[in-house]
Amino acid sequence: MLPPRAHDALPDLERARLLDLTRDVLRRPTAPYAEDLQVRGLLEFAAERPGIEARLDRHGNALLEWRGRGTRAPLLAYSAHLDHPGVEYLGRRGGVLLGRLHGGVRPDVLPGAPLRFFALEDGTAIATARVRAARRVGGGTELELVELSGKLARGTPGMWDLGAGALRGTRLHARVCDDLLGAVSILHVLDRLWRARSPVRLLGVFTRAEETGFIGCLGLLEARSLPADTHVIGLECSPLRATARPGRGPVVRVGDAASVFDPELSQRLHAQAARLRAEVRGFGFQRALMDGGRCESTAFNARGVRAGAACLALGNYHNGSPRGRLAPEWVEWADHEGLAALLYEFALSWNAGADSAQSAALTALWRGGRAQLAQSARRIRAATARA
Numbered sequence: 001m002l003p004p005r006a007h008d009a010l011p012d013l014e015r016a017r018l019l020d021l022t023r024d025v026l027r028r029p030t031a032p033y034a035e036d037l038q039v040r041g042l043l044e045f046a047a048e049r050p051g052i053e054a055r056l057d058r059h060g061n062a063l064l065e066w067r068g069r070g071t072r073a074p075l076l077a078y079s080a081h082l083d084h085p086g087v088e089y090l091g092r093r094g095g096v097l098l099g100r101l102h103g104g105v106r107p108d109v110l111p112g113a114p115l116r117f118f119a120l121e122d123g124t125a126i127a128t129a130r131v132r133a134a135r136r137v138g139g140g141t142e143l144e145l146v147e148l149s150g151k152l153a154r155g156t157p158g159m160w161d162l163g164a165g166a167l168r169g170t171r172l173h174a175r176v177c178d179d180l181l182g183a184v185s186i187l188h189v190l191d192r193l194w195r196a197r198s199p200v201r202l203l204g205v206f207t208r209a210e211e212t213g214f215i216g217c218l219g220l221l222e223a224r225s226l227p228a229d230t231h232v233i234g235l236e237c238s239p240l241r242a243t244a245r246p247g248r249g250p251v252v253r254v255g256d257a258a259s260v261f262d263p264e265l266s267q268r269l270h271a272q273a274a275r276l277r278a279e280v281r282g283f284g285f286q287r288a289l290m291d292g293g294r295c296e297s298t299a300f301n302a303r304g305v306r307a308g309a310a311c312l313a314l315g316n317y318h319n320g321s322p323r324g325r326l327a328p329e330w331v332e333w334a335d336h337e338g339l340a341a342l343l344y345e346f347a348l349s350w351n352a353g354a355d356s357a358q359s360a361a362l363t364a365l366w367r368g369g370r371a372q373l374a375q376s377a378r379r380i381r382a383a384t385a386r387a
């Protein structure tokens, strides 16, 4: 059941579709290097929508494109990662069951954490276990497992056994918000463009193994899987900040813990969010430096692909609750709706090739002041020539 409407950014039909897509994506298990069921879901999504082209690059990152009718604007891409911190079963050593943690989870929430291991073929649960202790080994974290129920082969992926997702009040609680909700919002925009047979072109980029250091994204960049002059908006769920609270709308993310993002893209996204706030009842947004983690936009920009970012302010980031227990992540559902709406409207305005308001404002300033600048420049330069 959807929470009561908090703003008018999505029509009823689109709210229901967003809920359907969210359910579909969240119920599929995932872990770093084990995104098989997510990738399969994306290919099914495209197969059900003739005209949305899907391909995998050689690293197994997925690209879904709605071609629209072509435009002179550079190709706009939305990017999200398909994995979430999880575990790989390592087998038994000296009578002890071991797992490797992939991705960052606060050490204080690991002891006692419940695990569910899944089959890569169909996602069925094949075993459960519990973490007894965690220790740093080399550059990684090894987990001692107990209470194993079921039979496990070495290499089997596992995720936190916290339930696929549930709406309670105005919040969505799920074992994975980061970053399946980013992926959902891209699918929602592609679905809207497809249903409308929109002329607007959009590329969806779905990367793997982000939680272990943008590995899938770095592979994507190394393989040059994006067309030249692609402009990326990286989507994330990012730990809430004093300047970015759940319930105050999607976040125009101007940077992360490592870098600041493309100024023009950031400004254009900000301008679109401001237009929505002016026009749509109840819609709000936030603009913030989300320095609680690094995201792929840092990698894109560092490799010469212009990238901005947007995100949802996330509670219980990477399943660490403030009370020191492993817990579902959560977001405010209205923020999720707001982000999906913002991304749709931004794709429309991007393809219309609208000059950025920033650029227009600078041009107006230049026009207003250039005559006096030229006049005084003649005086200054003449005085210099005489000296």
Ligand SMILES: [Zn+2]
Binding pocket: 081, 178, 179, 210, 236, 237
């Ligand atoms: Zn993430």
